[in-house]
Amino acid sequence: MWSTNREVAAGDVVIIWQTRELIQPLLITPGKDFNSRFGHYRHSDLIGVPYGSKVASRNGRGFIHLLRPTPELWTMALPHRTQILYLADIAFITSWLDIRCGSRVIEAGTGSGSFSHSVARTVGPRGRLFSYEFHEARAEKAREEFIRHGMQDIVTLTHRNVCKDGFTIESMADAVFLDLPAPWEAVGHAKNALRKDRPTRICCFSPCMEQVLRAVTALNEAGFTDICMYETLLRPHEVQQFPAPLSLDNIVDKLKRLEKFREEKRLRQIANSKRKREDDSDISEPDKRARTGEPDATRNEGVPSISNLPVLPVADSETNEEVAETTVNWSKVCHEVRGHTSYLTFARLVPYPAGTSNGETEDLPATNE
Numbered sequence: 001m002w003s004t005n006r007e008v009a010a011g012d013v014v015i016i017w018q019t020r021e022l023i024q025p026l027l028i029t030p031g032k033d034f035n036s037r038f039g040h041y042r043h044s045d046l047i048g049v050p051y052g053s054k055v056a057s058r059n060g061r062g063f064i065h066l067l068r069p070t071p072e073l074w075t076m077a078l079p080h081r082t083q084i085l086y087l088a089d090i091a092f093i094t095s096w097l098d099i100r101c102g103s104r105v106i107e108a109g110t111g112s113g114s115f116s117h118s119v120a121r122t123v124g125p126r127g128r129l130f131s132y133e134f135h136e137a138r139a140e141k142a143r144e145e146f147i148r149h150g151m152q153d154i155v156t157l158t159h160r161n162v163c164k165d166g167f168t169i170e171s172m173a174d175a176v177f178l179d180l181p182a183p184w185e186a187v188g189h190a191k192n193a194l195r196k197d198r199p200t201r202i203c204c205f206s207p208c209m210e211q212v213l214r215a216v217t218a219l220n221e222a223g224f225t226d227i228c229m230y231e232t233l234l235r236p237h238e239v240q241q242f243p244a245p246l247s248l249d250n251i252v253d254k255l256k257r258l259e260k261f262r263e264e265k266r267l268r269q270i271a272n273s274k275r276k277r278e279d280d281s282d283i284s285e286p287d288k289r290a291r292t293g294e295p296d297a298t299r300n301e302g303v304p305s306i307s308n309l310p311v312l313p314v315a316d317s318e319t320n321e322e323v324a325e326t327t328v329n330w331s332k333v334c335h336e337v338r339g340h341t342s343y344l345t346f347a348r349l350v351p352y353p354a355g356t357s358n359g360e361t362e363d364l365p366a367t368n369e
């Protein structure tokens with residue numbers, strides 16, 4: 001999948017990271033330009049640049065980062081043709097369905113291929129992803145992407161209505177993932193496609209509770225067991241650096257200096273007023289202040305606040321030596337959470353032992369489940 005070279009080459013798909021909200025894929029095509037509010041770039045200028053580099057624009061309007069695609073970045077950058085699965089759901093589904101290197105997995109529908117890219121990486125060249133999509137244009141687009149990303153030996157994409165026509169494989173899949181408007185219509189077909197020599201797993205992705213109920217009913221009727229439902233939520237934290245808060249000693253010292261400063265000022269002003277009263281002038285007090293530049297004591301003019309008094313160097317408590325002002329890391333929850341999109345209903349298909357009325361297998365091989 002994707003280039004593993006150190007430097008960007010013509011024909012590579014790179015991820016252009018502009019801001020956290022603006023991440024997009026780019027197919028490097030000599031002769032083409034890339035323009036954004038962060039400047040103007042020629043594709044040919046990007047060839048030979050190491051992946052991970054920060055590249056300045058030609059017109060000095062900004063810079064971009066050139067990243068090597070990963071399934072996680074692809075999910076953040078891909079062109080949306082449908083609703084897609086995000087990282088929290090993808091990771092949880094992959095784990096619960098026990099998808100691993102060498103697994104044979106079914107997904108329907110392909111949609112924008114977000115889930116497909118992660119599964120393709122997990123199953124690797126020894127595994128297989130059978131992906132089904134009934135929307136012809138979407139299937140074609142996904143096929144082009146899979147080829148461009150070097151996944152054609154791992155992913156087999158079929159243009160097909162799986163609810164009506166079922167899957168193209170029988171008794172072969174280790175796991176099935178259904179992201180369809182009516183997954184219950186495909187549950188029977190999924191059962192046919194799952195292997196019968198060991199326990200297998202299925203997941204139905206449903207946006208609302210009514211659909212979960214229908215999926216659960218269909219799974220029960222088809223003989224699936226261990227049915228359970230999860231909702232995954234992502235809570236990303238953002239870590240930022242701030243100057244460390246002042247020590248208590250430092251704050252006390254600042255307050256003391258502030259008090260001393262105020263007291264000196266008050267005494268100076270009392271002395272000044274006394275002297276001026278003796279002048280016996282009929283010029284008003286504000287006018288006098290304006291002439292002499294004296295601040296108004298009643299309004300605390302000229303008195304610094306605690307926040308703009310200089311910070312004293314902090315002393316190390318053990319050596320009593322001065323140390324430079326330090327910073328601390330703060331972690332806060334990000335506001336925007338792209339996580340929940342649906343409810344995940346999982347179930348297992350455990351083959352009946354040979355000789356029972358529903359048995360579909362001769363002899364069950366030993367499994368690790």
Ligand SMILES: C[S@@+](CC[C@H](N)C(=O)[O-])C[C@H]1O[C@@H](n2cnc3c(N)ncnc32)[C@H](O)[C@@H]1O
Pocket residue numbers: 082083084085108109110111112113114115116132133134135138160161162163164179180181
């Ligand atoms: C929400 S999208 C799937 C998104 C995908 N999981 C992803 O992560 O990008 C659902 C897809 O299922 C397709 N679909 C709906 N009913 C189908 C059916 N009966 N057979 C095959 N595909 C179907 C739709 O055309 C749509 O592209």
